[in-house]
Amino acid sequence: xxxxxxxxxxxxxxxxxxxxxxxxxxxxxxxxxxxxxxxxxxxxxxxxxxxxxxxxxxxxxxxxxxxxxxxxxxxxxxxxxxxxxxxxxxxxxxxxxxxxxxxxxxxxxxxxxxxxxxxxxxxxxxxxxxxxxxxxxxxxxxxxxxxxxxxxxxxxxxxxxxxxxxxxxxxxxxxxxxxxxxxxxxxxxxxxxxxxxxxxxxxxxxxxxxxxxxxxxxxxxxxxxxxxxxxxxxxxxxxxxxxxxxxxxxxxxxxxxxxxxxxxxxxxxxxxxxxxxxxxxxxxxxxxxxxxxx
Amino acid sequence: xxxxxxxxxxxxxxxxxxxxxxxxxxxxxxxxxxxxxxxxxxxxxxxxxxxxxxxxxxxxxxxxxxxxxxxxxxxxxxxxxxxxxxxxxxxxxxxxxxxxxxxxxxxxxxxxxxxxxxxxxxxxxxxxxxxxxxxxxxxxxxxxxxxxxxxxxxxxxxxxxxxxxxxxxxxxxxxxxxxxxxxxxxxxxxxxxxxxxxxxxxxxxxxxxxxxxxxxxxxxxxxxxxxxxxxxxxxxxxxxxxxxxxxxxxxxxxxxxxxxxxxxxxxxxxxxxxxxxxxxxxxxxxxxxxxxxxxxxxxxxxxxxxxxxxxxxxxxxxxxxxxxxxxxxxxxxxxxxxxxxxxxxxxxx
Numbered sequence: 001x002x003x004x005x006x007x008x009x010x011x012x013x014x015x016x017x018x019x020x021x022x023x024x025x026x027x028x029x030x031x032x033x034x035x036x037x038x039x040x041x042x043x044x045x046x047x048x049x050x051x052x053x054x055x056x057x058x059x060x061x062x063x064x065x066x067x068x069x070x071x072x073x074x075x076x077x078x079x080x081x082x083x084x085x086x087x088x089x090x091x092x093x094x095x096x097x098x099x100x101x102x103x104x105x106x107x108x109x110x111x112x113x114x115x116x117x118x119x120x121x122x123x124x125x126x127x128x129x130x131x132x133x134x135x136x137x138x139x140x141x142x143x144x145x146x147x148x149x150x151x152x153x154x155x156x157x158x159x160x161x162x163x164x165x166x167x168x169x170x171x172x173x174x175x176x177x178x179x180x181x182x183x184x185x186x187x188x189x190x191x192x193x194x195x196x197x198x199x200x201x202x203x204x205x206x207x208x209x210x211x212x213x214x215x216x217x218x219x220x221x222x223x224x225x226x227x228x229x230x231x232x233x234x235x236x237x238x239x240x241x242x243x244x245x246x247x248x249x250x251x252x253x254x255x256x257x258x259x260x261x262x263x264x265x266x267x268x269x270x271x272x273x274x275x276x277x278x279x280x281x282x283x284x285x286x287x288x289x290x291x292x293x294x
Numbered sequence: 295x296x297x298x299x300x301x302x303x304x305x306x307x308x309x310x311x312x313x314x315x316x317x318x319x320x321x322x323x324x325x326x327x328x329x330x331x332x333x334x335x336x337x338x339x340x341x342x343x344x345x346x347x348x349x350x351x352x353x354x355x356x357x358x359x360x361x362x363x364x365x366x367x368x369x370x371x372x373x374x375x376x377x378x379x380x381x382x383x384x385x386x387x388x389x390x391x392x393x394x395x396x397x398x399x400x401x402x403x404x405x406x407x408x409x410x411x412x413x414x415x416x417x418x419x420x421x422x423x424x425x426x427x428x429x430x431x432x433x434x435x436x437x438x439x440x441x442x443x444x445x446x447x448x449x450x451x452x453x454x455x456x457x458x459x460x461x462x463x464x465x466x467x468x469x470x471x472x473x474x475x476x477x478x479x480x481x482x483x484x485x486x487x488x489x490x491x492x493x494x495x496x497x498x499x500x501x502x503x504x505x506x507x508x509x510x511x512x513x514x515x516x517x518x519x520x521x522x523x524x525x526x527x528x529x530x531x532x533x534x535x536x537x538x539x540x541x542x543x544x545x546x547x548x549x550x551x552x553x554x555x556x557x558x559x560x561x562x563x564x565x566x567x568x569x570x571x572x573x574x575x576x577x578x579x580x581x582x583x584x585x586x587x588x589x590x591x592x593x594x595x596x597x598x599x600x601x602x603x604x605x606x607x608x609x610x611x612x613x614x615x616x617x618x619x620x621x622x623x624x625x626x627x628x629x630x631x632x633x634x635x636x637x638x639x640x641x642x643x
Contacts, residue, residue, distance in 0.1 A: 040423055090609045096423040097346045101560065102608045108553065109601025116598075223434065230427055269438030275431040276417075283419040292421050 011139045012256035018145040020252025022207055022214075024245045025152040026225055027232035028159070029203035035238040036176040036196045037092050042103040043083075045225030046110035047201050051076050051208025052217040053118050056125045059212075065125035068209035069151055073202035080201025084194045092193060107222060114219040125212045148210035155206050159199070160241060172196055224268050231275045234282070306479070313471045320467035324539055326582045327474035331481045331532040332555065333562035333574035335525040338485065340560065341568035342494060343521055344501030345418065349429025350529050351556035352436045353410060355549035357402035357530030358537035359446055362454040364401045365394035365538075372445055376452050388458040395538065399473075402534030403527050410526035414519035421504070430552070437550030452543040470539045477535060481528045482575075488524065489571055497521055501569075553597075557604065565607055567616025576615055 026048055033039055041047075054075055055068025087106060091099045132141045163169035174182040175192045183189050211217060232251060236243030251274075258270040286292055313320045332354065339345040366375045370384040386394065413432075420428050446452055457466040488494060496517045499507040508514050533549070543549050550556075558581070566577020589596050611618070 040427070087605055087609065094612075097426060098608055098612060100346075100423055100426055101564075102605050104557065105601045105604030105608065107601075108557070108597055108604065112595075112597035112601065116595075227427075227431060227434075234424075263442070265442040266439060269435050269442065272431040272435035272438065276428055276435065279420055279424055279428045279431075280416040283416065283424075287419055292419065 007139060008260060012260055013253055014139065014141060015145070016253030016256040017249045018141075018149045018214075018252070019255065020249030021149040021152045021245070022210055022248075023225075023228050023232060023251055024248025025156055025203060026207045027229035027236070027244050027248055028156060028241065029200035029207075030226075030229040031233045031236075031238050031244060032172075032203075033196055033200045034233060036172055037088070037193050038096065039088065039092065039099045040096060040103070040230065041200070042100060042226050043107040043110060043222070044200075044204060044229055045222030045227075046107050046114070047076065047080070047204035047222075048208040048211065048225045049217050049219060049222045050079065050110060050114060051205030052212035053114060053208075054205065055209035055212045056118075056123055056217065059125035065209070065213050066147070068125070068212065069206055072205035072209040074205075076205030076208075077198040077202040080198040080204075081194050083201070084197040088197055089190065089193065107226070111219055111222060118219065120219060122216045122218045123212070124216045142214065144214045148214045151210060152207065155203070156241075156245075159203070168192070168195055224271055227272060227275055231271075231278060235278060309475050309479070312475075313468050317464070317467075320471050321539065322582075322586060324467070324471045324474040324535075326579065327471075327478040328532045328536050328539075329558065329562060329582055330575050330578040331474075331478050331528050332559040333566065333578040334481060334485055334571075335528040336559040337563045337568060337570075337574045338488075338497070338521050338525050340563055341570070341573070342489075342497040342501060343518060345421075345518070345522075346426045346560070347429045347522075347525075348426055348552070348556055348560065349417075349432040350525055350559060351433040351550055351552050352429075353406035353526040353529035354533035354536075354555060355433075355436060355440070355545075355551075356406045356409065357533030358543055358549045359440065359452070360405055360530070361395070361398035361402035361534030362452055362537050362543055363446060364398040365391070365455050368394050368397060376444075376446060386455045386458055388460050391455055391458045394455065399531060399534045403531040406526040406530035406533075407523045410523045411519060414522050415515065418515065418518040418522060433550055433552045433556055437546040437552065440550065441545035446543075451545075451548075454537050454541050454543060456541065470535065474532070474535045474539070477528070477531050481531075484524065484528075486571060493517065493520075498569075557600070561604060561607060563614075564612065565614055567614030567618075567620075570614075570616040573614055573616035580615070 026044065030041065030044055033041055051068075051072045054072040055065045058068050058071060059065040083106065087102055088099075091102050132143055132146070133139070163173065171182070171187045171192050172195065174185070174187055175189050175196075179189050182192075208217070228251060232244055232247045235247040235250075251271075254274065255267060255271060259267045262270060283292065312323055316323065332350070336347065336350055339347045339350075363372055365386075366372050366384075369386065369390050375384060417425070417428060417432070440446060457469070496507070496512055496514075499510070499512065500514050500518065504514055537543050537549070540548055562577040562581045563574045564577070565581055566575065567573030588599070613621075
């Protein structure tokens with residue numbers, strides 16, 4: 001198919017890359033909290049969807065949904081800090097499985113609350129950005145997708161600079177390296193954890209607002225986003241930003257091709273299967289050296 | 295030992311008499327049996343082996359689809375049955391129904407066991423949270439993919455053969471109750487047998503330190519796979535029974551229902567106490583009573599309550615009911631307690 005229909009290939013690749021940038025943004029948030037707090041947040045995808053609904057509601061009340069990119073992270077930051085204070089601070093030092101299960105509970109809770117609050121319809125905030133046609137209109141690119149990719153890149157760069165330069169950023173990196181030493185040197189790790197979770201939620205808010213503009217959102221669509229970001233993180237490794245960006249785009253392209261070749265009904269299934277395959281591949285590769293994924 | 299025998303005998307008698315004492319709750323009791331099977335077999339990995347699986351739902355759903363497909367496919371064309379309204383044109387005679395069910399249950403138990411054996415070597419090489427997420431992925435992938443396969447009804451679901459017209463609703467309830475009850479007895483005896491051998495000690499060694507266990511010369515992979523296969527066997531069996539009981543199979547809402555059954559089995563085992571024989575049984579019973587008793591009050595808010603319940607149980611009762619009992623009455627669990635030492639500790643606090 002790749003050579004028979006070159007235009008479809010170009011279309012799928014471009015779609016996939018633009019989509020992958022968004023995935024990378026979510027995955028960056030997951031890598032951040034995983035590295036700093038040693039927590040795998042199953043509710044990541046639900047935070048994304050919640051952020052998307054914030055933008056959607058702005059659209060319903062007549063505000064242009066692109067402003068959601070500014071408003072949604074601010075609201076989501078406080079949602080994230082709230083979740084941290086209520087639940088996460090009790091599971092930070094415990095077994096990883098406890099955090100997985102606890103966030104799984106939060107995920108179910110959010111899913112259902114969103115279902116009640118916003119209804120079970122698939123919604124989309126129309127940005128009215130029009131489309132760009134390339135190659136004699138054989139390749140169609142909605143401008144909203146380009147907008148979302150640009151915005152996510154801008155946010156990612158801002159965040160990287162913030163983490164490098166600011167005081168909080170340095171505190172976060174210090175805590176990630178050695179929480180105990182950071183505590184001794186006067187870093188309030190509790191605050192750092194809360195801020196990390198808040199920043200992660202804010203990133204999810206940005207990504208969600210962009211997804212509500214470019215794609216569709218639905219209360220139950222959260223889990224695939226969690227799995228995608230988990231997959232990107234395990235492929236790229238913690239704290240490897242170029243790797244996260246590359247594997248995010250790779251996953252986006254894979255998904256678009258799976259969509260064309262296998263059909264849309266197998267799209268989510270293929271994402272989950274890819275996760276299993278990647279993990280099994282890594283496991284066999286490491287077991288040759290008698291090691292295992294840590 | 296003698297006391298235990300009396301306990302088991304009384305439970306067995308109660309189990310056999312239950313559908314006649316509480317005729318109105320037959321379906322609920324059958325579901326309880328299935329839940330206990332799932333919790334007890336989840337505990338083989340999650341509790342004893344330390345491999346927290348979210349993917350046992352895979353075997354449950356597989357068993358459900360296999361049992362129903364075999365039951366239909368033995369006598370009628372499967373594709374026509376699922377195409378819509380096949381159950382109206384083709385009618386199972388009572389003999390066909392029971393024959394189909396018997397063969398179906400065997401297939402539903404055996405095939406997931408083989409599947410577990412085949413994928414076990416790859417999947418069980420993962421550890422800790424990677425194993426948990428990988429199995430979560432397996433369960434969801436199975437649901438998504440089975441929702442796209444035409445011959446088993448795809449997205450619109452699969453109606454299992456209706457119970458033949460012998461004895462009406464009463465007989466149907468009793469039949470499925472005894473199916474699930476005997477499956478439960480079978481599962482419990484097997485698991486109890488396993489736990490009284492060296493096998494359990496090996497599983498516990500894997501949980502406590504897998505590298506050391508391997509260094510001691512235990513072929514950990516072999517035992518991990520066998521443990522998973524035992525789970526898969528009973529999950530498949532439970533799935534097959536549940537499919538007949540519910541009467542309708544949907545890929546993501548009934549069979550590969552990670553949001554309900556998949557979480558329930560983990561939650562029940564943790565609620566009762568991981569790594570104990572009776573913990574999952576108690577946990578499942580308490581959970582089922584709570585669920586049936588309070589679900590109606592929450593009407594529509596069940597999943598919200600479920601989410602809150604998961605968070606509360608995981609954060610505040612990670613040791614479960616058995617763990618709490620053990621802390622309260624350590625003597626009953628065969629632990630030697632030095633009274634003076636205990637008092638000294640209390641004073642220190």
